[in-house]
Amino acid sequence: MKVLGTSALTSTLVLLSILPQTLAVKAGDFRTCSQSGFCRRGRALASRAKEGIASWRSPYSVDPSTLSLSPEQSSFAAAVTSSLYPDVKFSLEVRLHEDGVARVRMDEVDGLKKRYDEAARWALVAEPQVSQDIKWTIGKTDARVAYGKGFELLVEFAPLRVVLRKGGKEQVVVNGRGLLHMEHFRQKAEEPAPVEPSEEGSDEQTVLKVENVRAWFEGESEDAYWEESFSGWTDSKPKGPESLSLDIDFPNHAHVYGIPQHATSLSLPTTTGEDPFFNDPYRLYNADVFEYVASATTSLYGSIPLMHAHSADSTVGVFHVVGSETWIDVAHSSAKSTETQWISESGILDLFILPGPTPADVFAQYARLTGTAPLPAHWALGYHQCRWNYVSTDDVRGVQKRFDEEDMPVDVFWLDIEYSEGHKYFMWDKKSFPDPVDMMNDVAAVGRKMVVIVDPHIKRSDDYPVYKLAQELDVLVKQKGGETDYDGWCWPGSSVWVDFFNPKSWAFWSSLFNPKQGSQWSWTDSTEDVYIWNDMNEPSVFNGPEITMPKDNVHYGGWEHRDIHNINGMILPNVTARGLVERGEIAKRPFVLTRSFFAGSQRYGAMWTGDNLGTWEHMAVGLKMTLANSIAGMPFTGSDVGGFFGNPEPEMLVRWYHVGAFAPFFRAHAHLDTKRREPYLLDEPYKGIVRDILRLRYSMLPIWYTAFRETSVTGLPIIRPHYVVFPNDPNGFALDDQYFIGSSGLLVKPVTRPDVTEETVYLPENQVYYDYFTNQAYRGAAKGKNIVVPAALHQIPLLIRGGSILPTRERPRRASSLMKNDPFTLRVALDNKSRARGELYLDDGVTFSHKDGQIVWREFVAEKEKKGKTVRLSSRDLAGANTATAVESVALATYDPQNSFARSIGGVRVEKIVVVGLISKPSSVSVEGGSQLQWEYVAGVAAGEKKEGVASVLTIKDPRVDVASDWAIVIKA
Structure with missing residues (x-):
């Protein structure tokens, strides 16, 4: 494996030696x-x-x-x-x-x-x-x-x-x-x-x-x-x-x-x-x-x-x-x-x-x-691999090759600040990255994307076009008095900051991402498969008070920085996202990751919890922080897997991958001083466990994407603490180490402590919950109940609430874009009354055509006959019945169930249906109005019984139904 290039390493270490206060928090760095x-x-x-x-x-x-x-x-x-x-x-x-x-x-x-x-x-x-x-x-x-x-x-x-x-x-x-x-x-x-x-x-x-x-x-x-x-x-x-x-x-x-x-x-x-x-x-x-x-x-x-x-x-x-x-x-x-x-x-x-x-x-x-968080690109919900820094085009290609060799799925590779020439963003260090466009195309050729960092500090250098353009437009933050451009110190050394409160800055910044526009200099060494990471946008100023900008600096309109400091970080990702949308002939959904945010930032992209440490404590609190951000309107959130600082031992890293796989934003990241810790470098059995975790995340992407659709319309968070789902249960009001994923019925409790082999999970109701992996049935109680579940290193406590139907895609792929025509599995977890419900939302995952009704939105319902034990499982179109709330509150007055996207996946089928908790072995299973189906039944505990144990499982093989069509399957007792 390559290590940090000599020139990049030297410049970074020189800067860090000049600015020791940036390496760790001191008691006097920040005010009380x-x-x-x-x-x-x-x-x-x-x-x-x-x-x-x-x-x-x-x-x-x-x-x-x-x-x-x-x-x-x-x-x-x-x-x-x-x-x-x-x-x-x-x-x-x-x-x-x-x-x-x-x-x-x-x-x-x-x-x-x-x-x-x-x-x-x-x-x-x-x-x-x-x-x-x-x-x-x-x-x-x-x-x-x-x-x-x-x-x-x-x-x-x-x-x-x-x-x-x-x-x-x-x-x-x-x-x-x-x-x-x-x-x-x-x-x-x-x-x-x-x-x-x-x-x-x-x-x-x-x-x-x-x-x-x-x-x-x-x-x-x-x-x-x-x-x-x-x-x-x-x-x-x-x-x-x-x-x-x-x-x-x-x-x-x-x-x-x-x-x-x-x-x-x-x-x-x-x-x-x-x-x-x-x-x-x-x-x-x-x-x-x-x-x-x-x-x-x-x-x-x-x-x-x-x-x-x-x-x-x-x-x-x-x-x-x-x-x-x-x-x-x-x-x-x-x-x-x-x-x-x-x-x-x-x-x-x-x-x-x-x-x-x-x-x-x-x-x-x-x-x-x-506003709500918009529906992100589908690939953005996959796994992101990042490090400060992948140091060359060969390094990136080598990392991609190893992921493929080890059969580990990944969707995005990231580049931190060392890709740039002297930390002049948009400009490549051609010694280490001589062929950036070819590198990007190599990554895109197998269905993946890249994310490149662009920070808001601009190197004060006359040979840097971005600086010269901003200076000529007079869109830079001023120092006290409002006459002179503010000069501070950040990664490039002497730096200036674009004043994004100035309307003149918006088109200027957005156009930098568009290599096809001809009015000014732009980022020509880029492609439409590259997306952006806006870091350091608090703003971070290494030689400023509290490592930020002086409060008496002056912004557009004469306002002091003290007035707008907390808003400052939200405008950069806004105009960055605008630039990504405008750069192509066909508008595609942007992806922008921001570190700093304010109310309303959810409209522009994802965020993460910053420079955490590779410790058990930070793993645990990162989970709580993602919940807090989620309920405050920032649902596309997560913490760096493995911790930014430090070298977590294999057990901790495995547990952290479980935490990341059950967060909306799933990225591994590490400081340049840490050992390389890409998951394929782990020894067995850890490597195999992480591979399984990654595949689990990818199999559940339909669940995550459907949850994002709901969030984009209702504002409900994607991951939901107990007080949100069960607002009348006082036992759950302070719970923040387990949570539900959307409306799917999935309850997860990641393990965030060492040496754990079993874990306690709180069940808030008198309902059956099933272990996702073993179908073990657990029983809650009217006033809540704690249960103990297996939680060895290869296991995560993951339960399905009775009454849920989960759509998954079980075929391993190396990137999510390669799954678009894969068949589905439906897991039907019956509740105490042998009922269940679930949703599936699909669109092209890339463009904005979903706003014009190019979608598939299905409801699956399992119901038991009022008399008898027969269960009917059906699929119906939800978009036609809910045109005012289908996506992002856009009224789909002209919605057509046979829209072009629906037709494009007309052959995508349901390859398997698994029904958990049936009362008894069926006498027949058939498509309503059609032929008999092949099935297997394993006896076990029924949903409505009071006892616990492994639940009964009915597996219907190739039910001969399409995911985008109306159908019903009758399971006769």
Whole structure:
């Protein structure tokens, strides 16, 4: 095997020796709340409110005399005043959307400066439609509206308080503890005027005990108002203090989830207690965190300010659209309630309250706001092989050859930064990659693709066309003051960054991927079989504060980097994906992997959990992180198999392949200092086990692709924690080491500990579950039940929920594109009442023709006769019955069951049907209205029995039915 080329290795090691801080996280690399002025101020306000004055009331009140209703009376606007700063004006707008989502917006009016108010522009897929069916009732002390099934939204005036109720129970309370504080703009020399004490009321007399209420509220001294320093960096703050504190409480919900990205459990632990790893708020501040701790509130690469709150009675959500650094404290104040405080450095209050009341409702409500993940290319669901770095065209060819020699399937080979000449992306190092197009074509010749990294930092070099074009267009981020291009240090050395907030940058960047356009320089050494990896887009700046860009840098529109930092990473994959779509004569679905993300990033591609370590702890927490990302709208997610750093022993690597094979995004990756660990290098029996895992993933691609279709329409995650599938079962609310795959009925619990031979799996219901591999029947219970299943190294706990039908393709292939005409196997797992259901979705997997109805979408149903034991298994067209929701919410008004794609796979057959859990041996099996079929029956436990054991199995050989046709098979008792 080849090793890293001398020139590439030398340049990389020189850079790493210059920048040792990038090699591992140090205690001082990233701030804590106590080291961040605005977080200190927000947390201090919470402490004072809790301990200082028992009768504390928020100073913010709605002025009822200014309230104005919209013409349809479904929204209102009003002025808000602060009793502490009566001359400062604020505006409040409350809207109720058609789906019951409430939007609360508050901004400073006529201030000395303007607060950043464009975060929703990037996050939302469209401006939500306001309801036309509700009307506010305006009283003297509040405004309220009742809607839906038992919902009521209440806005109290003095003090300002917003409450969502359902059935009279409080679901969400905003500013209930009086922690709302929108720091207004002020002159630097401003001296706070004394507050005149009121003489009315006992509560006011209590407040009088504080010498200066204003000083009490904001603190007795200016704390990092105009500048602050950290780790040798000074952040100037020309606009002064502008942070936003907000308390959002869930009085009847003990579990909260979301706000990724953090390496922690799915159900978020308290951050205000004594736990040393959880005594800081959860931080949302996209950062390049090498070797992150496997259990902490530390910010990582992406930020989605979305939180779910859940109880057995309901699920609600809050989505606070803010793009600046945000800290979130979580306190489980009792066995049934949760308090949170959100502290953001800048921006307006733009809060969406998602009423649920079910998890599915919350997913749909959020998806209508920010969009769903589009249906990816089918090949993107296969196995991806990556390393920093495959060092030459010969290296790539050699890796591909070894995969084929070892009969291991793989769909994608990846190239990291060393492919490029001096880290000038789009330009090949011709010493190591003399024939890149030929290499790409060699990979494509056997049905595979390549992914090449393109990072956002641009080498500052006059011989680099990308730099010169960006400079000429004046689309580069500016340093403090807004006049000079910002210069920072990254892999190429001295670098600049394209300001993707500038609209002029979009066409420029997208056109770089199109070798056929003639207006400017573009990437001619490429093909349409190459896709893109956008890394380092937090942005990562090696010599910047917290390894990122200074907050006082200036972007398009004059906004400071502090205002948009968390949004920054989402625009690059957007314009990259656009370039990939536009480069061909026939538009093909793009694939872009991003490390940094924000709400709405799901619209542009996949993400992964960053630079993890090859440890058991990181394997386990990576699973939890993929679940957290999934429920926050980023379903195409996964963690690097094997860990980016380190050299996992064979047992760990095998277990990690199981974890990866049951994640939506399945990629192995490794640091340049690690030993080569492609799966074919393993000794037996490990190599054979991994081969089987890869083949298992490929056999189940129809299940994964069908799950992606559902996600693209509904917003439901692809991998689903227990609270999503069983929202009324408290035993499963904190479960995050086992999960369901789509609506398939597959329950998986990857093993993430060493030396395991058996594993405990929780079954949440009185239903039969079958072992996927052995057909062993396990029985749940009405109140839940733990079972013990085999989990030796070659095994993964994988159960099929009774009542499921799974379509698979069992013929081993070396790439998914070679499976398109393969026959299907249907596995019918009968439930306690001998019923089952499943779906299969197919299209060409490459183009956008599915949006025009070029699809096959089937429903399979097994039903037992009301009297007797005969079971009828049937297939019917689903797309014709659901034209409004077939794919990506595109209405298929002209859908034709005999569309050209359906005709193209007209000969694709079902080669085998396996029915598990039949009551008894059949007397006959036949196609309805047709001939008798060949079958075998092995007696065993029936689905409806109470005992456990190996289930009965009926195998129907060559049932003579096509997968895209209507048919029925009758299994007579």
